[in-house]
Amino acid sequence: MHSPTIAADYCGSPRPAPARPREITACRHDHLTAHLRATGLGAIADLGFIGLDDNADPDADPTVITGYKAARNRPLTPGQKLSNPVLAAVRAPVEHGFAHLKNWRVLTKLRTDPKSATALAGPCWC
Numbered sequence: 001m002h003s004p005t006i007a008a009d010y011c012g013s014p015r016p017a018p019a020r021p022r023e024i025t026a027c028r029h030d031h032l033t034a035h036l037r038a039t040g041l042g043a044i045a046d047l048g049f050i051g052l053d054d055n056a057d058p059d060a061d062p063t064v065i066t067g068y069k070a071a072r073n074r075p076l077t078p079g080q081k082l083s084n085p086v087l088a089a090v091r092a093p094v095e096h097g098f099a100h101l102k103n104w105r106v107l108t109k110l111r112t113d114p115k116s117a118t119a120l121a122g123p124c125w126c
Helices: 003-010 021-031 032-039 078-103 106-112 113-125
Strands: none
Touching: 021 032
């Protein structure tokens, strides 16, 4: 998932993380959930980010929403089976957008000159 990494850059977390750890480790290192809560934002993530949202209050809105993963001894409930395709449908356009950005090498250019973000990413949102 690319959104938490991009959101971490947007929220002002220091990048790059040391030694290219897994994305969930980098998000924990940069305290991404705290940054998202502070700005009132949230993220929809893939199954690699299960457990990232460490909010102790069970009644609070989740900051990072992930799908559900079945275990050998714990199959998915019918509700979980229904929610996974809905989350996938929400994530698909975003993932396609990031694929276009990577293909066009916009993110590399954006890293070298952040002032040109609107001019570089403008055509991607059409």
